[in-house]
Amino acid sequence: MYSLTLLMIAGAVIFAWWSASRDAAERATALGRDACRNAGVIWLDQSVHASGLRLRRHDSGWLGVERSFRFEYSDDGVERHVGRLVLFGDKLVAFSGPRAREASL
Structure with a gap:
């Protein structure tokens, strides 16, 4: 009886x-894709990859859990940038990557 309850809790x-x-x-995929689109660069591989995980206090x-992701993009179609x-x-707490283009007058 107890083992089934524990198994159900573990499964949940x-x-x-x-x-x-x-x-x-x-969420990371949407943020990476949008950042590349706003910067006018090519979002490579159409995905993000988990690169880190740590516990952090709210x-x-x-x-709470803080998750790090990486993605690749290219501004010229040849060189890859991370x-x-x-x-x-x-909540997005850190970002490094392509920057949105400034509007030209």
Whole structure:
């Protein structure tokens, strides 16, 4: 009886972790794609890759997960550049990569 309950709890925790990871990857994909489009560069491979994971405290003191992603882009179609972004929950906390073009007058 207890083993079935523990198995169900473990399954729920694993599913919640997997779901949160997929949500973060989808958010990172949208952010990387939008950054490349706004900068007028080519978003290579049409994906992001998880590159790091760490625990970090929220302002409230609760622990949260900070996920790092990388993506590649090219401004000329030949050279590849690496962009990086960091999400804490669903909030973007760090970004390095293509910058949006300035409007010309």
